[in-house]
Amino acid sequence: xxxxxxxxxxxxxxxxxxxxxxxxxxxxxxxxxxxxxxxxxxxxxxxxxxxxxxxxxxxxxxxxxxxxxxxxxxxxxxxxxxxxxxxxxxxxxxxxxxxxxxxxxxxxxxxxxxxxxxxxxxxxxxxxxxxxxxxxxxxxxxxxxxxxxxxxxxxxxxxxxxxxxx
Amino acid sequence: xxxxxxxxxxxxxxxxxxxxxxxxxxxxxxxxxxxxxxxxxxxxxxxxxxxxxxxxxxxxxxxxxxxxxxxxxxxxxxxxxxxxxxxxxxxxxxxxxxxxxxxxxxxxxxxxxxxxxxxxxxxxxxxxxxxxxxxxxxxxxxxxxxxxxxxxxxxxxxxxxxxxxxxxxxxxxxxxxxxxxxxxxxxxxxxxxxxxxxxxxxxxxxxxxxxxxxxxxxxxxxxxxxxxxxxxxxxxxxxxxxxxxxxxxxxxxxxxxxxxxxxxxxxxxxxxxxxxxxxxxxxxxxxxxxxxxxxxxxxxxxxxxxxxxxxxxxxxxxxxxxxxxxxxxxxxxxx
Numbered sequence: 001x002x003x004x005x006x007x008x009x010x011x012x013x014x015x016x017x018x019x020x021x022x023x024x025x026x027x028x029x030x031x032x033x034x035x036x037x038x039x040x041x042x043x044x045x046x047x048x049x050x051x052x053x054x055x056x057x058x059x060x061x062x063x064x065x066x067x068x069x070x071x072x073x074x075x076x077x078x079x080x081x082x083x084x085x086x087x088x089x090x091x092x093x094x095x096x097x098x099x100x101x102x103x104x105x106x107x108x109x110x111x112x113x114x115x116x117x118x119x120x121x122x123x124x125x126x127x128x129x130x131x132x133x134x135x136x137x138x139x140x141x142x143x144x145x146x147x148x149x150x151x152x153x154x155x156x157x158x159x160x161x162x163x164x165x166x
Numbered sequence: 167x168x169x170x171x172x173x174x175x176x177x178x179x180x181x182x183x184x185x186x187x188x189x190x191x192x193x194x195x196x197x198x199x200x201x202x203x204x205x206x207x208x209x210x211x212x213x214x215x216x217x218x219x220x221x222x223x224x225x226x227x228x229x230x231x232x233x234x235x236x237x238x239x240x241x242x243x244x245x246x247x248x249x250x251x252x253x254x255x256x257x258x259x260x261x262x263x264x265x266x267x268x269x270x271x272x273x274x275x276x277x278x279x280x281x282x283x284x285x286x287x288x289x290x291x292x293x294x295x296x297x298x299x300x301x302x303x304x305x306x307x308x309x310x311x312x313x314x315x316x317x318x319x320x321x322x323x324x325x326x327x328x329x330x331x332x333x334x335x336x337x338x339x340x341x342x343x344x345x346x347x348x349x350x351x352x353x354x355x356x357x358x359x360x361x362x363x364x365x366x367x368x369x370x371x372x373x374x375x376x377x378x379x380x381x382x383x384x385x386x387x388x389x390x391x392x393x394x395x396x397x398x399x400x401x402x403x404x405x406x407x408x409x410x411x412x413x414x415x416x417x418x419x420x421x422x423x424x425x426x427x428x429x430x431x432x433x434x435x436x437x438x439x440x441x442x443x444x445x446x447x448x449x450x451x452x453x454x455x456x457x458x459x460x461x462x463x464x465x466x467x468x469x470x471x472x473x474x475x476x477x478x479x480x481x482x483x484x485x486x487x488x489x490x491x492x493x494x495x496x497x498x499x500x501x
Contacts, residue, residue, distance in 0.1 A: 021466070
């Protein structure tokens with residue numbers, strides 16, 4: 001530390017400053033909790049999460065092509081996907097048969113998920129979205145496995161995309 | 167009726183049972199009040215809400231719930247542990263806490279036992295907890311516990327000296343070692359000894375903090391390096407004993423500091439007959455002020471490094487305490 005440092009204080013003053021900070025914080029939290037409390041009484045008072053909070057992953061079934069990229073990129077293998085091919089009649093007679101991948105099973109085991117969001121990142125068809133909902137705890141571990149219908153239900157909670165910059 | 171009660175309590179065994187019951191009630195009560203105050207105040211110091219759910223309002227039942235939880239837990243003793251020593255250690259720590267309360271005067275004549283060597287007894291009995299802690303660390307069969315126990319031994323022995331030497335100043339001024347005598351000497355002098363013994367009071371409080379091994383002197387249980395030090399292997403009600411002993415010890419050491427330096431149960435301007443009833447309230451109020459200061463320090467300062475901790479005791483506190491004794495002695499002789 002150089003002698004020109006303006007922040008240099010006499011020895012011991014730093015301790016007094018520290019004591020002042022804690023007691024000042026204590027009194028202001030006691031007397032004006034509405035303004036200065038950093039936390040809330042959770043089950044009674046609920047905090048609104050920021051729109052882009054990583055609460056739960058929602059699935060848009062229509063957009064999913066069963067490409068398995070999310071399942072393969074998941075670091076802790078918590079996504080289970082099964083699907084089959086459906087053949088559709090050719091649009092013109094004698095044409096080629098149309099093949100469409102259909103989703104049979106899409107489960108995310110939230111007991112394993114570590115909320116890294118890689119599945120959302122890699123999805124090439126925008127079928128997976130982050131939703132800020134966080135209240136889906138269960139009394140049994142097995143119930144943390146959300147099936148595709150439950151994942152679809154989360155879609156209504158997904159916030160709209162922000163406006164593009166002009 | 168009152169004559170009957172006086173008669174009843176003049177019986178040695180009845181009064182002994184009454185006193186035992188009082189102490190047995192006081193330790194958990196004081197421990198819970200201080201523990202709860204620490205939870206709430208530390209929350210406020212960090213802009214948090216703190217416990218608020220148990221018991222409805224303010225979470226006042228939080229520590230009762232915690233206590234019940236501790237009793238439900240499995241009584242775990244590690245295979246490697248030295249079983250009898252492991253079991254005795256928490257009791258020994260709690261016993262030293264209980265025994266400290268014996269010599270604290272709560273009012274004129276309101277004391278469990280007025281020993282003529284009261285303060286000497288208090289300091290001697292408080293070192294008993296050092297042995298308990300060392301036993302806990304040694305018997306756990308865990309290297310973290312052992313390190314914690316050894317650090318605790320090094321720290322507690324180092325800070326025992328300034329604690330004792332800081333007391334000597336007040337004893338010289340009062341001319342007696344009896345706790346009641348020291349308070350009465352302060353009443354006779356008309357001022358609390360902190361005015362002359364501010365150095366002694368400061369050293370006593372620092373050393374008391376170190377004796378309690380609370381932050382900033384929590385090297386023996388430093389979570390970031392020793393898991394939980396000598397407490398690592400303890401769980402259930404044995405851990406509860408250590409926990410209670412820490413908070414009750416905060417109370418009793420603060421009460422001793424109040425008695426020695428802040429006038430004990432006495433406040434200037436309060437007549438003798440009121441003092442008989444207001445005494446305990448005054449003493450407990452003063453004690454809780456000091457307890458608040460301890461909590462305040464804990465949530466403000468970071469932990470001392472081991473070598474800083476030792477050099478502070480041996481290089482600063484002990485010479486200062488010796489100088490304080492010398493000055494007090496000179497003051498006493500020449501005035």
